[in-house]
Amino acid sequence: xxxxSSGKARQRLSKLGPLETKTLVDQVVDAIVEATxxxxxxxxxxxxxxxxxxxxNVSRIPVRExxxxxxxxxxxxxxxxxxxxxxxxxxxxxxxxLRVRLALEQLAGxxxxxxxxxxxxxxxxxxxxxxxxxxxxxxxDSFGVAKLxxxxxxxxxxxxxxxxxxxxxxxxxxxxxxxFGLATLRKTLKSIVAEHDDVIxxxxxxxxxxxDRLMEAHILEYTRAVDYEDLVKQLRQIEANRKAV
Numbered sequence: 001x002x003x004x005s006s007g008k009a010r011q012r013l014s015k016l017g018p019l020e021t022k023t024l025v026d027q028v029v030d031a032i033v034e035a036t037x038x039x040x041x042x043x044x045x046x047x048x049x050x051x052x053x054x055x056x057n058v059s060r061i062p063v064r065e066x067x068x069x070x071x072x073x074x075x076x077x078x079x080x081x082x083x084x085x086x087x088x089x090x091x092x093x094x095x096x097x098l099r100v101r102l103a104l105e106q107l108a109g110x111x112x113x114x115x116x117x118x119x120x121x122x123x124x125x126x127x128x129x130x131x132x133x134x135x136x137x138x139x140x141d142s143f144g145v146a147k148l149x150x151x152x153x154x155x156x157x158x159x160x161x162x163x164x165x166x167x168x169x170x171x172x173x174x175x176x177x178x179x180f181g182l183a184t185l186r187k188t189l190k191s192i193v194a195e196h197d198d199v200i201x202x203x204x205x206x207x208x209x210x211x212d213r214l215m216e217a218h219i220l221e222y223t224r225a226v227d228y229e230d231l232v233k234q235l236r237q238i239e240a241n242r243k244a245v
Contacts, residue, residue, distance in 0.1 A: 024058060028066035031056060033075065033174050036086055037146050037181025039235050043228075047076055047084040073171045075178065087175060089182065089228035097175055102219045104169045105153060106212050111160035113206045123203060126155050130196050137189035145189050146181035152196055159203075179223070185235075186226045195222060 022030070032052070035041040049067060053060045067084055070076045076084045087093070115121035129152045136144035150173050157169045184192065195218055202211040 024062040025065045025069065028052070028056060028058065028062050029069055029174070032066065032070065033177055034143055034181075036075075037178045038143055039182060039185055039231075041086060042232050042235055043086050043089045043178075044232070045086045046082070047086060049084070070174065073174050075174050087178065089179070089232060091229065094179070094223065094228065097172060097179070098219055098223055101153075101169070101172055101176070102215060104165060105156060105219065106215050108157045108160040108162070108165055108169070109203060109211045109215060110208050111162055111165070112156065113203055113208065113211065115159065115161055116203065117206055121159050121161065123159070123200060126152060126159065126200055126203075129155055130193070130200065133193045133196065137193045140189065142184035142189060143181055145184055145192060146177055149180040149192065149196075150177045152199075156199070156203075179228075182228060182231060183223070183226050186231055 032041070032047070036043070041047075047067065049060055049063050053063045056063070067076055071078055071084070075087050077087060078084055112121060116123060129148055133145055133148045133152065136148055153176070154166075154169070154173060157166045160166070180192075198214055199218060202214045205211075
């Protein structure tokens, strides 16, 4: 496994831009998630509290709290004698995430379609997010597409009007942003965004069986088409070659 050195952490995190007006803990969380989604930190990398603290020029307290939050959402994993490491993207782990996500989003779609049919909901929010996704793809902003992809699916869950469902889905959101971000390194941004046109069309049509089939393809088949383990190996090799020069 690759340990993140303080110098490399600073170099990688320096690309992330200034921190926004959020709690310091949220800012640290966002910085770690973004670096991982961009492939600058890699699944399996060791995260050292003191080094992240120095890289972000913050005390160790918000970093510690951020890591605890990320651990509660399975973005980082605490291993005895090995410390904190970023989530794995092995096939078995991904399948578990995807199947839970599929069940939640198929239910969200069913409840959203019922609300749309009864005039209790409006699909405009999802359409607005999709417009932003296309703009991000045009700008070749891969992390922007990944963040908006997460926001789109959060919006789908919210459209259901089922707050229990939303609370069940939310802990997956940061893992999904990382998965979506890594996918942009293997798939074209336009193809990723275009998949969401079909989701909106299926919601409008209101055919639950058709929607369920579409979501199975969207969540399971399209994600399985990316070999995440091979991608991480390639990124590690690129990093090793860079160090050797």
